[in-house]
Amino acid sequence: MTGPAADALTADALVILQDRPVVGFTKWLADGLRFCSETGRGLQIVTGPGSRITVPMRLVLTSPNSHWVVRADGGYYDGLSGVPLVWDGAGFIIDPRARTYAPTYTTPPTEPVGAQLTVTFRVRYTSDTAIGAATEEVCTALTGGPPGGWGTAEPATDVWRRERLSELFWSRGAxxxxxxxxxxxxxxxxxxxxxxxxxxxVEEAVTIVIGYADPRTVPVATLPSLLGGIAAGRHLISLFTQLGNGRADVTTVPRWLGPSAPIGMAVGGAAAGPPGVPAHRIGDARSPATWYVLGDGRQQEGWQRYEQLTRQLQGGF
Structure with a gap:
């Protein structure tokens, strides 16, 4: 069996060395991930401690047995978790002897740290012409304009036109x-x-990360009104927002920058939340939805409210 060019190909992993300042999810790496998915392997990207990765690259490296492998401290560690890694002959795995995080991971970065707002949502609709509409609305509400580009890998070089998204989706047989x-x-x-x-x-599942140089400019208080339109005329499955420290250019460094915390969550329908979780109506009469206030994106107590809310939602109202 052959796969894309790699620095190491084993029964468990496809290992690729990337010595560059920013590692994006290029077409070459997209081909590598597809090969890994088809063969049950993990994608493992090896960089130095000075490298950063893009949002798409970070998201794909959360797959099973996949790692951002950072060379430092005379060994290796996972750039997303800080857990030391070792090579077992078939791939990088978590070091079973490790009792602490890698020293480089816990060393504060020297560059300025801003804030990153992450919005994750799922919507469904029956009109094929609506593909990309929810993404466009959220991006416009939070950044001041629609997406500029899209692609099947990075860089996203195709100019954003929703009709092109529909054409691609249906040309692939949905x-x-x-x-x-x-x-x-x-x-x-x-x-x-x-x-x-x-x-x-048709379901649209989206993750958007927005970067801010000044954390004070994140529109935490106005998010319900900014994002309320996403439920109008659609079946909103869920929407979740959280805030964390990070670079304003939305790349990720292999360093501990502090924990993220939730801001709010929305689901289709209208119902009160559990005690201590305020709920507000968003959407419209045809497609009502409820926004639940979880916190300000800074307080870890928000995760407790998130757990209470998800337990209630999973158990039904």
């Missing part, structure tokens, strides 16, 4: 289509868009 998106507004934004067919509906 098979699940994963895309990268990049903002063109005043505020940096990068994300991923997965379009798939669910029964008679």
């Amino acid at each position: 098979a699940a289509t994963w895309l990268t998106i990049v903002g063109a507004g005043a505020t940096p934004a990068v994300g991923t868009l997965l379009v798939s067919k669910v029964g008679e509906e």
Whole structure:
């Protein structure tokens, strides 16, 4: 069996060395991930401690047995978690002897640290012409303009036109289509868009990360009104927002920058939240939805409210 060019190919992993300042999810790496998915392997990207990775690259490296492998401290560690890694002959695995994080991971970065707002949502609709509409609305609300480009890998070189997204999706026989998106507004934004067919509906599953040089400019208080339109005329499955420290250019460094914290969550329908979780109506009369206030994106107590809310939602109202 042959796969894409790699620095090491084993029964468990496809290992690729990337000595560059910023590692994006290029077509070459997209081919590598596809090969890994088809053969049950993990994708493992090896860099130095000075490298950064893009949002799409970070998201794909959360797959099973996949790692951002950082060379430092005389060994290796996972750039997303800080856990030391070792080579077992078939791939990089978590070091079973490790009792602490890698020293480089816990060393504060020297560059300025801003804030990154992450918005994750899923919507469904019956009109094929609506593909990309929710993504466009969210991006416009948070960055001041629609996405500037999209692509099946990085860089996202195709000019954003929703009709082109529809053409691609249906030309593939409505098979699940994963895309990268990049903002063109005043505020940096990068994300991923997965379009798939669910029964008679089309589902749009999106993650967008928006970067801010000054954390005080994140529109935490106005998010319900900014994002409320996403539920109008659609079946909103869920929407979740959280805030964390990070570079304003929305790349990720292999350093500990502090924990993220939730801001709010929305789901289709209208119902009160559990005690201590305020709920507000968003959407419209035809497609009501509820926004639940979880926190300000800084307090870790928000995760407790998130757990209470998800338990209630999973158990039904």
